[in-house]
């Protein structure tokens with residue numbers, strides 16, 4: 370491996386994914402001087418070129434017919450760019466698109482793939498990568514040294530974004546559709562900040578007792594600029610849609626701060642949030658398992674404690 | 688008539704405590720209870736529902752060691768017509784895609800259902816990987832599926848909402864929670880399924896294109912132990928809130 374990175378950057382809902390910028394910063398570090406190629410996918414890709422200063426080339430994938438993301442078509446187009454630029458380490462954020470596109474490319478090149486990596490380090494003659502396995506109950510470290518290509522996706526919120534200098538060459542590519550097309554996109558109601566990208570998450574569980582009571586959580590989330598999450602018990606009760614669920618059969622998140630309110634801390638919930646940098650648990654049961662993995666704990670009634678925190682944060686802002 | 692294939696994997700129960708072997712190259716498997724990977728339950732249920740509604744056959748495939756026979760019996764008990772067990776101890780994702788892919792190539796298929804990811808290694812490589820290997824489309828993270836006239840409309844979860852996608856057969860669909868509520872097999876069917884035939888293939892006898900794994904396992908490790916929470920106490924909720932916010936700002940530096 371020569372470590373000539375290619376980063377697939379993704380525009381979703383009119384915004385460059387933070388995960389793509391994190392991935393690009395990592396790629397620039399790994400490249401240590403060799404050229405870095407960026408491929409921007411999504412609508413109006415030309416708007417985002419300046420976010421990739423320091424890259425040697427930026428390819429824009431133009432979806433002229435507005436077909437939306439199409440796995441086959443994207444794979445075709447990006448693999449020709451991989452060949453053209455002789456890139457060997459292909460990277461992408463571990464987003465919904467990343468989880469779809471990168472495995473296709475890996476299979477096409479019959480090369481190894483490490484999805485959702487949480488540590489990627491360049492060593493003398495290869496790359497060392499760490500991934501959480503068994504729902505974050507363990508980690509696996511792999512050392513790659515002899516494959517012609519290597520595919521890496523990075524867990525969102527784990528790698529820092531840095532800025533680099535240098536104007537890239539910009540190249541345009543047109544995409545064409547085939548037998549698959551996105552008819553429409555319906556934005557989810559309520560949620561404004563994407564859970565997996567949020568720096569702060571306030572989650573509610575069965576302790577909230579009803580859908581209406583989620584308002585308490587949403588108020589705190591609003592003053593903190595946080596996203597709202599939920600345990601499976603809260604989702605299965607119909608208080609919040611599935612897209613809010615954190616855990617083994619929900620989303621895996623790594624925010625700076627995760628505040629669990631009325632959540633007991635079942636192992637399947639921990640699977641989704643235990644890698645958060647700082648965990649606060651608010652629970653009336655002093656023996657709730659969540660306190661074993663929390664950094665800060667409050668034993669108390671969430672209906673009193675959470676509004677008090679909201680008021681305190683609001684006070685601090687005035 | 689729809690030819691449906693559902694791929695299911697045997698994984699450690701989500702409650703399992705993971706212990707790492709002394710050589711750090713694997714986990715202790717004694718005492719582990721294995722289950723069908725949770726998302727694969729949704730895939731299996733959807734396969735049966737498609738067959739019930741549109742007619743057709745359901746073939747369940749697993750690749751794994753002998754013990755994985757269990758989940759094929761479950762698949763037969765809830766209504767699968769055929770079961771194929773590819774015996775293998777190799778867990779590599781790309782190898783799995785190619786091996787199962789070679790077997791699928793010998794079968795008729797319109798829809799291939801999978802889980803969105805297996806909860807053992809959480810790779811999520813198989814669904815779009817197998818689609819690439821077979822040269823067909825895939826729709827991942829599906830929470831709703833409507834089939835008519837050899838094509839389908841799927842609702843898939845993406846960041847910030849749902850995408851409604853149209854695709855024609857053949858296609859790979861990966862199941863997200865919410866797609867359906869899996870049924871339990873009826874007791875008599877469980878007994879009947881034990882006697883049904885499962886086609887057994889040896890992974891070694893299936894030839895796949897060359898593949899370089901390109902690396903080696905350094906080690907498995909456990910997360911560093913947590914100290915336990917620092918408890919924030921006070922006379923009133925207000926006092927607790929003030930202390931907590933101060934700690935988050937000054938000590939944890941996350942605000």
Ligand SMILES: Cc1cc2nc3c(=O)[nH]c(=O)nc-3n(C[C@H](O)[C@H](O)[C@H](O)COP(=O)(O)OP(=O)(O)OC[C@H]3O[C@@H](n4cnc5c(N)ncnc54)[C@H](O)[C@@H]3O)c2cc1C
Pocket residue numbers: 573574575576577599600601602603614615616617618619620630631632633634635636637638641651652653654657669670671672701725
């Ligand atoms: C295969 C599988 C996959 C799963 N996947 C997930 C997953 O992805 N995500 C997930 O979350 N779960 C998942 N689960 C479910 C998990 O096992 C738990 O059942 C679930 O997490 C419990 O949710 P909870 O903590 O909200 O509810 P409970 O366990 O009922 O806890 C409620 C907590 O609220 C506290 N409480 C009550 N009232 C108050 C109050 N007034 N003030 C403060 N505290 C209060 C209680 O003390 C209690 O600790 C999965 C389970 C299985 C088997």
Ligand SMILES: Nc1ncnc2c1ncn2[C@@H]1O[C@H](COP(=O)(O)O)[C@@H](O)[C@H]1O
Pocket residue numbers: 694695696724726727730748749750751780783800801802803804805806808809810811812813814
């Ligand atoms: N060994 C296997 N046997 C059968 N199906 C599998 C196997 N590995 C993966 N799959 C299918 O692919 C999905 C995603 O798995 P993975 O890519 O390992 O996360 C699983 O939920 C299964 O539906």
